[in-house]
Amino acid sequence: MALTLSDGSKIWRAEFTSTKTKYAIKFVADGREYWDNNNGKDYNGSETIGVAPIAPQRNPSGFYNTFYFHIQAVLQNYAYHKEVFVRYTRDNWQTYKDQPLGYNNTRDDGTELWYTVLTVNYNESFGEGFEYAICYRVNGKEYWANNFGANYDASFSVCH
Numbered sequence: 001m002a003l004t005l006s007d008g009s010k011i012w013r014a015e016f017t018s019t020k021t022k023y024a025i026k027f028v029a030d031g032r033e034y035w036d037n038n039n040g041k042d043y044n045g046s047e048t049i050g051v052a053p054i055a056p057q058r059n060p061s062g063f064y065n066t067f068y069f070h071i072q073a074v075l076q077n078y079a080y081h082k083e084v085f086v087r088y089t090r091d092n093w094q095t096y097k098d099q100p101l102g103y104n105n106t107r108d109d110g111t112e113l114w115y116t117v118l119t120v121n122y123n124e125s126f127g128e129g130f131e132y133a134i135c136y137r138v139n140g141k142e143y144w145a146n147n148f149g150a151n152y153d154a155s156f157s158v159c160h
Contacts, residue, residue, distance in 0.1 A: 069118040088132035
């Protein structure tokens with residue numbers, strides 16, 4: 001099932017009826033085929049935390065060096081009390097910032113959707129991007145979604 005956004009991009013969604021489902025993702029863009037198979041391990045429906053890909057949006061009010069990144073995480077609901085945040089850096093982890101994600105809703109399968117918007121200002125000394133990871137703290141444990149240790153990478157373009 002696909003939702004087409006105003007810029008022509010699409011958000012695809014698949015529903016699984018079992019948490020034991022293993023899967024890989026295939027997509028075709030500009031006639032080229034791409035696969036995401038979780039670094040050869042395939043994905044499965046029982047993951048503790050999943051992260052949706054993000055894309056930048058420019059500030060519509062005319063501040064051309066301000067970008068918004070909508071970040072979503074889907075969590076297994078292990079307990080009512082939990083903490084979810086995005087940790088991000090623009091200088092290869094010499095420094096970083098944490099920003100909490102807020103609860104959005106509980107899905108039919110019992111998982112929860114959490115959400116935040118990062119506001120990132122372009123700064124020539126930092127370049128045009130950042131790395132990030134999502135942390136989920138619950139029942140005295142931490143779960144990280146960090147692209148298998150490589151972290152997630154977000155970039156944006158600034159027209160001068």
